[in-house]
Amino acid sequence: MVDTYGAHESRVYFVAESVYGQTPTNPSMVGINTEGVEPGLDPGLIKVRGVGSRDLQSLTKGLRKVHLKIPSVLTSESPIAFIQHVQTLSPLSIQVLYYKGLFSSPSDVISFLYKGCRINKLEVACSVEDVMRASVELIGQDVAVGTAKIAGASYGDYGGAVPYSASYVMRGLADGSGLAAVERITDWKFIIENNLKPVTVIKTTDAHLIKYLPARHRNLSGELTFEFEDKTEFEDVINDAEFSLKFGLGATYSALFKYCKWEDVATPTRIEDLVSLKAKFAARDVVIS
Numbered sequence: 001m002v003d004t005y006g007a008h009e010s011r012v013y014f015v016a017e018s019v020y021g022q023t024p025t026n027p028s029m030v031g032i033n034t035e036g037v038e039p040g041l042d043p044g045l046i047k048v049r050g051v052g053s054r055d056l057q058s059l060t061k062g063l064r065k066v067h068l069k070i071p072s073v074l075t076s077e078s079p080i081a082f083i084q085h086v087q088t089l090s091p092l093s094i095q096v097l098y099y100k101g102l103f104s105s106p107s108d109v110i111s112f113l114y115k116g117c118r119i120n121k122l123e124v125a126c127s128v129e130d131v132m133r134a135s136v137e138l139i140g141q142d143v144a145v146g147t148a149k150i151a152g153a154s155y156g157d158y159g160g161a162v163p164y165s166a167s168y169v170m171r172g173l174a175d176g177s178g179l180a181a182v183e184r185i186t187d188w189k190f191i192i193e194n195n196l197k198p199v200t201v202i203k204t205t206d207a208h209l210i211k212y213l214p215a216r217h218r219n220l221s222g223e224l225t226f227e228f229e230d231k232t233e234f235e236d237v238i239n240d241a242e243f244s245l246k247f248g249l250g251a252t253y254s255a256l257f258k259y260c261k262w263e264d265v266a267t268p269t270r271i272e273d274l275v276s277l278k279a280k281f282a283a284r285d286v287v288i289s
Contacts, residue, residue: 002108005098012037012070013097013155014082014117016090020213021116021141023093027150031157032082032094035133038069039096039112041143044208063200064208066140068094068114074124074132076160079250080288083134086122086192087288089215093117094138095150103155109147116141118213120196124247124255125189131161132250139196142209162250169224174242176258176287184229186276188247190222190255192286220257220283228275233265245281249288259284 013029044062072082085092094114099106117140124134149155169188172179199212222245226233236243246256260283267277 002100005100005110007036009100010037010096010098011103011155012094014092014094016085017093017116020091023113023115023150026152027093027154029095029150029153029155030081031155032070032072033075033158033161034070034072036071037096039114039143040067040069041065042067061208063198063210064142065198066114066117066143068096068117068136068138068140070094070136070138072134072136074134074162074250075158076162076166076250077158079132079162080253081158083119083122083124083136084288086119086136086194087286089118089194091116091118091213092138094140097149109149111144111146111148111150113144113146113150114138114140114142115144116210116213118194118196118215120194122192123189124249125187126164126167126247127187128164131163132167139198139213141213166248166250168246168248170246170248172244172246174244174259176244176246176256179244179246184226185224186227187225188222190247190257190286191219193219195219220286221263221281222257222283223278223280226277226279228267228277233262233277233279237262237265245283254289256287256289257281257283258286 012032012034015027042065046060046062048058050057096112098110100108117138120139121137126132169182169185170179171182195216198210200210244258260281263280263282265279269275
């Protein structure tokens with residue numbers, strides 16, 4: 001019998017799929033530096049009632065709902081390796097591994113291999129005196145449970161983290177040109193929502209699995225906290241100004257939000273505290289590169 005597994009005995013890896021729902025042969029799996037992965041599986045039970053009993057008459061398998069939540073720290077070696085797929089919408093195979101002993105030659109393994117995953121929602125945040133963090137929510141097609149790594153796979157990890165001091169925020173014209181640094185910000189975050197739609201059809205095999213996972217309307221938003229030094233953001237709202245925001249993600253990587261406007265600007269003022277300015281924005285385009 002194997003002792004229960006601890007968080008220190010788990011790892012998460014991903015690889016892009018060339019065919020939706022199929023893990024590539026001999027894949028090169030890339031590690032995700034997660035702080036607490038949450039693999040989930042909902043069988044979508046159909047609960048049937050009927051007269052003659054207060055209890056259920058039947059529990060029938062419905063549409064399988066495959067979902068993953070992965071809070072992570074952006075790695076300094078390749079900050080966007082994983083999160084860029086919120087933009088590419090590439091299908092991913094994601095493996096959550098629990099193991100005993102050395103990872104290179106474990107004595108026991110529990111494997112959850114999620115297939116046909118796409119990023120439904122991404123939130124990236126940065127605060128002073130902290131590292132850059134991401135929260136990723138994915139929807140998948142299916143999950144395979146096993147007791148081994150993927151046959152023929154290689155597993156690699158990126159190291160390091162991106163500190164707040166390696167980030168920056170720039171503001172420019174609506175089309176992303178004319179960017180200049182803004183040095184009044186203490187916290188920022190941006191959110192990308194793809195609003196994925198699981199699509200199923202009546203079919204002869206695997207009717208409990210979705211057939212497609214297309215993206216619908218996209219929501220681009222975020223929030224910045226400024227040290228309150230001037231009235232620029234209030235003027236933007238009054239003038240209905242459109243602008244761009246570029247967030248540094250470490251090294252040469254960034255997320256550029258274009259055609260932005262402030263949705264809400266406020267300056268909470270409290271006794272015995274300094275005044276800050278919180279500004280929420282919405283955007284019409286984004287480029288992560």
